[in-house]
Amino acid sequence: xxxxxxxxxxxxxxxxxxxxxxxxxxxxxxxxxxxxxxxxxxxxxxxxxxxxxxxxxxxxxxxxxxxxxxxxxxxxxxxxxxxxxxxxxxxxxxxxxxxxxxxxxxxxxxxxxxxxxxxxxxxxxxxxxxxxxxxxxxxxxxxxxxxxxxx
Numbered sequence: 001x002x003x004x005x006x007x008x009x010x011x012x013x014x015x016x017x018x019x020x021x022x023x024x025x026x027x028x029x030x031x032x033x034x035x036x037x038x039x040x041x042x043x044x045x046x047x048x049x050x051x052x053x054x055x056x057x058x059x060x061x062x063x064x065x066x067x068x069x070x071x072x073x074x075x076x077x078x079x080x081x082x083x084x085x086x087x088x089x090x091x092x093x094x095x096x097x098x099x100x101x102x103x104x105x106x107x108x109x110x111x112x113x114x115x116x117x118x119x120x121x122x123x124x125x126x127x128x129x130x131x132x133x134x135x136x137x138x139x140x141x142x143x144x145x146x147x148x149x150x151x
Contacts, residue, residue: 065116087112
């Protein structure tokens with residue numbers, strides 16, 4: 001079955017002539033649970049290839065890791081420390097209580113740094129929109145947050 005796409009402007013969802021801001025950090029590739037997990041970074045690589053094939057103007061922005069001070073208003077301190085401990089594969093008190101070491105959030109080396117960089121990317125994207133520096137952004141490191149203080 002062949003699907004046809006509706007007519008769309010060559011620069012969808014943004015002002016003509018402005019490149020699409022893409023927030024990306026090489027450490028995003030380290031945030032891969034298992035080869036068949038929905039968050040597999042190969043999907044990002046495929047999308048980037050499509051952008052290149054379409055000759056889409058892009059502006060790459062590299063985020064900084066989120067600090068404890070940025071995480072503390074939305075996450076319990078004990079949770080923040082547990083993610084750090086789990087990241088080094090050391091024993092983590094309450095890991096399951098925090099949703100860590102589960103099928104949904106398996107523990108892997110470096111997960112704390114990877115999560116902080118992805119969170120920094122989300123904050124950067126929000127900042128660009130709030131400060132009206134961009135109408136839209138593509139944040140490749142987003143979509144992993146469970147939106148709970150201790151999860």
